[in-house]
Amino acid sequence: MIDLNPGQRQNASLFGELMPKPESLIDKTFAEGIALTVEARNYIAFHEQADRRTLDLPGCLHVGYQHTRVSARLIQVMTWLLAMKAYLAHEITREQFISPQFALAGGDECTDPSGPELEDVPPGLRSLLERSHRLYIRVQRLDGMVRKRMEDEAKDGGKSKNGPPSA
Numbered sequence: 001m002i003d004l005n006p007g008q009r010q011n012a013s014l015f016g017e018l019m020p021k022p023e024s025l026i027d028k029t030f031a032e033g034i035a036l037t038v039e040a041r042n043y044i045a046f047h048e049q050a051d052r053r054t055l056d057l058p059g060c061l062h063v064g065y066q067h068t069r070v071s072a073r074l075i076q077v078m079t080w081l082l083a084m085k086a087y088l089a090h091e092i093t094r095e096q097f098i099s100p101q102f103a104l105a106g107g108d109e110c111t112d113p114s115g116p117e118l119e120d121v122p123p124g125l126r127s128l129l130e131r132s133h134r135l136y137i138r139v140q141r142l143d144g145m146v147r148k149r150m151e152d153e154a155k156d157g158g159k160s161k162n163g164p165p166s167a
Contacts, residue, residue: 026088029139030081036131037074043124051122059120066121066129069109073132076106077139084146094150104143110136 023031048067052060083102086092096102104110115121115129 025142026081026084029135029142030078030085033074033077033081033135033139036128036135037078040070040074040128040132043128047122047124051125063121063125066115066118066125069112069115070125070128070132072106073110073136076104076110077132077136080104080139080143084142094154098147098150104136104140106136111140 044067048063052063055063080102083092083097087094087097110133113133115133116126118126121129
């Protein structure tokens with residue numbers, strides 16, 4: 001046990017344990033998704049209206065469409081991540097997790113990388129488009145890997161050496 005003086009004990013209690021526990025890929029991706037969702041919300045609340053004042057109706061509709069793409073990506077990603085966390089915590093079964101309810105189903109609107117190069121879209125929204133696309137594609141790859149492993153486990157009678165626990 002490490003002997004701490006009173007000041008160190010106070011700092012340790014303020015900042016958690018001395019050695020932070022490692023975060024899983026899911027936890028890190030979840031934190032990134034939350035941060036990006038909050039940023040998108042703040043953009044809508046504080047910047048979008050100002051950005052739209054300089055646009056004509058077709059421009060406003062185009063910006064609204066791009067905003068919807070960001071929102072759709074983030075909704076899909078956060079739903080999947082919450083379902084994965086629930087599965088890992090044994091709160092839902094494998095069958096529930098692999099159901100269409102939790103599948104990434106954003107289609108072309110979510111997988112299309114266009115947006116960051118559009119000069120008629122405000123810079124803040126272009127940045128959200130780019131980062132939400134990268135996050136969506138990463139989670140889509142994770143989803144594919146997890147579903148393949150779950151299918152393989154089901155074929156092998158539920159035996160898993162690595163990966164999520166069998167529910």
